[in-house]
Amino acid sequence: MSQIQQAPAGFAPIGPETHAPGHAARAVAATFGIALGVIAVAAVLLYLISALGSAGVVVSAIAALVPLAAVLLTIRWVDRWEPEPRPALVFAVLWGAGVAVAVALIFDLGVQIALAATGGRPDDLVQAVVQAPIVEEGAKGFGVLLLFWVNRRHFDGPVDGIVYAASVAAGFAFTENILYFGRVLVEQGLGPAFVFTFVVRGIFSPFAHVLFTACTGYALGKAAERGGGAGAGLVAYVLGVIPAAILHALWNGGLSLARSTVEYYLFVEVPIFLAAVAVVLTVRSRERAITRARLGEYADAGWFTPQEVALIATTGGRRQAMRWADAQRDPRAKRTAMTRLIRDATRLGHARQRLVRGRASIGRTPDEQELLARIVADRRILTS
Structure with missing residues (x-):
């Protein structure tokens, strides 16, 4: 992670006030939904x-x-x-x-x-x-x-x-x-x-x-x-x-x-369950592929190095990144920043995936700019 690069020049992060209404609406919805769930659980x-x-x-x-x-x-x-x-x-x-x-x-x-x-x-x-x-x-x-x-x-x-x-x-x-x-x-x-x-x-x-x-x-x-x-x-x-x-x-x-519960379970339900596991593993693999492909586009635009993409978009790379953070001075702060960077970079890749159909330019949407701003902030902590 020693090659973590700084953001390209000219980046202008969006201020908190730009996102406040959206965040406030989601917070209200989450609070209302959780309150409804608690009331229902109490009644049950x-x-x-x-x-x-x-x-x-x-x-x-x-x-x-x-x-x-x-x-x-x-x-x-x-x-x-x-x-x-x-x-x-x-x-x-x-x-x-x-x-x-x-x-x-x-x-x-x-x-x-x-x-x-x-x-x-x-x-x-x-x-x-x-x-x-x-x-x-x-x-x-x-x-x-x-x-x-x-x-x-x-x-x-x-x-x-x-x-x-x-x-x-x-x-x-x-x-x-x-x-x-x-x-x-x-x-x-x-x-x-x-x-x-x-x-x-x-x-x-x-x-x-x-x-x-x-x-x-x-x-x-x-x-x-x-x-x-x-x-x-x-x-x-x-x-x-x-x-x-x-x-x-x-x-x-x-x-x-069924005449035999055990036979029904083994020969009907277990194969269905194994098929479901295969589906989950397949979609998880595709999720990792999307992360790597979309972050590759940001690497082409100068936001990441190819080495960073490899670290963020693979399981082994993430483990390597966390080991690097643990070996630094103030490992708790470095590990926290690395965890946030990996999380936000992954979300950035998926935010980009949502824009692929419209082919919007990188950095032109609030979602992207907010995540990029967080990544820049965590890079400063990791390189300090």
Whole structure:
């Protein structure tokens, strides 16, 4: 990193006041969204306590933390190349854990009331294969659609869509696991039935909801990658919910109808899961390729050296850059500056990708200029 260069002459960063309205609007939206999620989670929590008791909810929540931690760590690994804003991820988890669960519960209550009024009886298989997949995937996916509409600055492609969808699904599965674990706990106590339910839901299938909702996230990510507007996002949402609901129905129906749960899991669900992993690895690889290609354009314009691009746009290069920072005087400040520079350079590459279709000139948009200003500031720290 000793060859870090200074910015080209004539660069004029945009002042903070130019970006204040946009930042303020996003901050308000994030605050409102997180507040809505907290309220929904609190309401669902009260419902769970009334149905399962406070002790049952506490024990079930502790058990549900195990699959939640596994999913969140995986999301972090997928998202590490170009991390999404923390408030957006918090909103996504809260939407899944609170709003989406509340929608599913309210819809189910409405169905129960309608059946009681007409003298009908609930059909467990229909609820599992039709109602739950459509309602739950529609509710979870709508949270991702809101992020597509409100957070487009950080919604660049399929990886972002998958990360947001997985975060929503992680929150939903956490609350749903509390409900399932709690019911078994209330009915049969902390015994073999509870352990079996924990193993099936917490060990064998922690990524089930992630797999379903990722379809919607992927579709919205493709719409974002193509530069689609609000209408395109709505179409992508509908198109994404369809395969999400089908996979969800296949999971619920298969577990209900299969002669052997283990065989169904190994020969149907595991191959689908492995295919999904292959898709994620492919889109992550493409994300790295986009970063390298677009930063190469900035290198041609004089903003980076080819060596810098190689360091920022490869996993090995990033590790080398962090080792260099740790070996300098005041390593904490250098490491912080290097982390910010890598993050902002990656976002710069994706901001450039959004402009490729219009072929806008480098440095002519607020997004670019703000990120370039941050990179210049961190270069000064790294070279001081």
